[in-house]
Amino acid sequence: MKNLLETQVNEKVIIEKIEGDTRFISRITSMGITIGSEILILSNDKRTPLLVFARDTMIALNREDCKKLEVKQGNSK
């Protein structure tokens, strides 16, 4: 288990755990990120928000919130 920030570009991961208040959870859910969903990391640079691809959508996530998402290695690279 690692958080979303500890991933590499082009890595595919599966969301295992989402922490945070109801507000955060409802926002992240409405963007299509739920437990069990597979996401692809498009950019991971400290100077910009994390960029991922999930459910047909490119999503930018601020780095602080990424720590609330725990992920495991996806099936394929």
Added chain:
Amino acid sequence: MTKMGEPIIALLGQPNSGKSTLFNVLTGSHQHVGNWPGKTVEKKEGTFVHNKKNFIVTDLPGTYSLSANSDEEIITRDYIASGIADVVCILADASQLERSLYMLADFAGIETPAFLLLNMIDVAEKQGKKININVIEQKLKIPVIPFSAPRQNSYEAFYEALEKALTEKPILDTSSLQKGLESISNFNEILSLIPSGIILKYSPLWLATKSIEKDKKVIARVQEFQSEKQANDFNLLVNSINDGALKTGECKFTWIDSILKDSFIFKQTSISLSKFDKLAISPRWGKLIAVLIILLGLVLSFIPGIPFMAVGMSVPSMISPIIQEALTSIGCPVFIIGIICDILINSAGFCLAMIGLIFGVTLVFGLLEEVGYLARISYVFDKTMSKIGLQGKSIMPFLMSFGCNIGGATGARVIDNWAQRVLTIALAWAVPCSATWAIVPTLSSIFFGIWAPVIIVVIFAVMLLHIYLTSRIIGHFLIKQEDRCGLIMELPPYHHPKWKNLFKFVLDRVKEIAFRMYKVVVLISFVFWLLTYSSGDPSNSILSQIGKVIEPITLFFGFTWETFLAFISSGISKEAALGVLNSLYTSSQNLYSATFNGAAVTSNLQELLQNAITKPQALAFIFAITFNTPCIMAIVSTYQESHSAKWTGIIAGYYIGLALLLAFIVYHVGLLIF
């Protein structure tokens, strides 16, 4: 339905679902923009005629879900459940179907007739996606239509589905969603405690789901209908479920997957960034590209403004004398002539001069948003702007403000969160506009000669400090702690701009702003005209008399009564500061025309000013006018975008106060130096 029997259609969809485009095409110019009662959220309504029948369309605020996290979301859900709308048209983006169907899943359980519109079907087809509409229709039991704004036959399908929804009143089938939700422990027990038909058109299923998501508003409303014991049990059961929102979220997406299974061919699981996007989102190049594009946009937005400015500035002074002469010859009282020529015609010219610029800014910003580039700007500037409590998009109104604060305020409309939009405008006011840059160097060099550049540098430093402090002070009151959330944003795929629709949107917007501005400018002009009315020497006017009486106080802040009047006028238009000084010190011109028609600076003004004003006073004056409120047009634009007279007033008061404080500090520092 209205009292006249006209059906009401509500458009519901996530941002970027093409909702506004559909609204604009349907209603054409038959639109009305106002506020939702008691809220600062914009309400757009329009009408259209089809088959000789009148329809009302309500464009609901674009939200990602129907939770209770913002005013927009609460307004949206209460409206569609209120029964006011006869049918809800739910929009989803076919090119990002899986995610954008979330709105449908969150709507499920609201028992208002509905139909589903799969927008941007052309884009989806280009991506190689095939969607079997019939299968989806069978599963949902509501009409489903593929849609593409450029395709004419899309609209026929739309009207057909609309008629069908109005006559058959289809309700979205939630049985398979319910099955999924029942797997959450205690869900059935919670469901059984909610009587049906109690709150608007919310079904017990919907209310139970939101209760599990710890939606406080829903829980409180359900409990109103329960006995004390029921309410207690309900509370215990709801609180026994941890991570309810996560569980229902999973259920909703499982439901979406089950709808798309055997109706959706080609599931995109991977993506690679285009060459341009690689640069556009890179920390170094992305910022550079964004700044260049915004500056280019700034220049381009001034181009349509030029002819309007030329006409607006020159025509009133050309036709006013003719009308004045004509009216005098028929024996019209001087007072009436003054109102017509000085106020009505002059204000029209003043507004006209600004219209072109507003048109340009709205067009450029609208274009950047429509093609999808705006989100990239937001992305690369997120870290920078979050330091002052704003999102990345706010960089644009700031840069625009160096050109014009009206542009800055108008451009802030792309910021979706109300509090952040108002804060952005409030901070962008601190950026001196091009009119300020036209007079500040002149004044600085008159008084400080070769030291003028130092003053400019100090102004920049004060600007940054001002922005920082104001973000803390105004932000503290404006943005609630729970609203301070980090960026979670979709970067939409790039789209071709729909020019026709874009122009229409921009023209409507400009028309609306122009009327409102004209009213305000006429009102303020009238007051100012009365206060500055003088025959001959401008120092006889009421305003001058007041200025002289309070001079002992203003001197404490470093203002002579003349510079204080010029400071007040600079809140109407920045150029006025120099014009008013000129007219007061040379007793040449009426103060009113000096304010509105800019500075016809007399050649010996330099000498006059140097004799009349000390260096510390000049310094106080320069800082005061630079950081005073921007022109009245910018203030009206602020009201236009914030939908709040209260906050526009608070910000204006804050700026005037801070400008006086700055003048005071600078004056007393100046006394020590000079």
